[in-house]
Every structure is written in structure tokens, then in C-alpha cells.
Amino acid sequence: MSYQQSERVSAYFVTLHERLLAFYRKVQHGDVDELLRNQTQGYIQAGLVLSVLDKDGARACMEKAHFEVFQQTIDERLEYKQYKLDLLNAIESGDEALLQQPAISRKYRVTQ
Numbered sequence: 699m700s701y702q703q704s705e706r707v708s709a710y711f712v713t714l715h716e717r718l719l720a721f722y723r724k725v726q727h728g729d730v731d732e733l734l735r736n737q738t739q740g741y742i743q744a745g746l747v748l749s750v751l752d753k754d755g756a757r758a759c760m761e762k763a764h765f766e767v768f769q770q771t772i773d774e775r776l777e778y779k780q781y782k783l784d785l786l787n788a789i790e791s792g793d794e795a796l797l798q799q800p801a802i803s804r805k806y807r808v809t810q
Contacts, residue, residue, distance in 0.1 A: 710750050711759070717741055718763035726767055 717738045724731045742759075745751045751759070764772050788797065 707750055710745060714738075714741060714745065714751075714759055715763055718760060719767060722764055722767035 717734075721731065721734050721738050724734065742751075742756050746753070746756065761771060764770070764775070768775055770778070785797075787793075788795070
């Protein structure tokens with residue numbers, strides 16, 4: 699790979715990281731920007747087609763940006779969101795089994 703190609707690949711990764719950060723920051727504030735999501739997915743797809751990155755590399759870039767914004771991996775955040783959903787469903791259905799656990803011993807503390 700020539701120096702010029704190396705610079706282009708570096709620029710691609712910098713831009714990808716910036717796009718991912720912008721998307722995750724919007725998500726963090728409750729604003730799911732579908733246009734930005736689609737553009738970012740397209741940018742990743744372009745990198746895959748051009749062999750600038752592979753699926754593992756794309757996943758690593760997403761994980762890095764996600765962790766910078768949320769201080770959690772993608773899987774950890776999904777697990778937490780599922781826990782909150784289960785807790786809300788338990789409250790709505792009147793199932794108190796989950797609520798019988800002392801708050802201090804629960805895996806997560808729900809703040810909302």
C-alpha cells in the first residue's frame with residue numbers, strides 16, 4: 699500500500715469514527731436520526747465493498763465509538779435496556795417477583 703493509499707484509509711477511519719460518534723450522541727439524547735443512521739451504514743458498506751475494512755473491523759469501530767459515548771459495550775447496553783423493559787413489564791402486569799428483590803442486590807439500578 700502506498701503512502702497516499704495509507705493516508706486515504708486513515709482518513710476513512712477518522713471519518714467513520716466521527717460519524718459513529720455523532721450518531722451515538724444523538725441516540726444518547728433520545729434523537730434517533732434515521733438519515734444519519736442510513737448514511738453511516740452506507741459509509742460502512744462502502745468500506746466493506748472497497749475492502750478498506752471487514753465485518754470484524756466495522757464491529758470494532760462501532761464498539762469503540764459506542765463505548766466512548768455510553769461507557770458500555772453495545773451488548774452491555776442492550777442487556778441493560780432489556781432489564782429495564784422487563785422491569786417495566788413486571789410493574790405493568792402486577793408481577794412483583796422482580797420487585798421483591800432488594801434494590802441493592804439487583805444487577806442494575808434503574809434511574810428512570
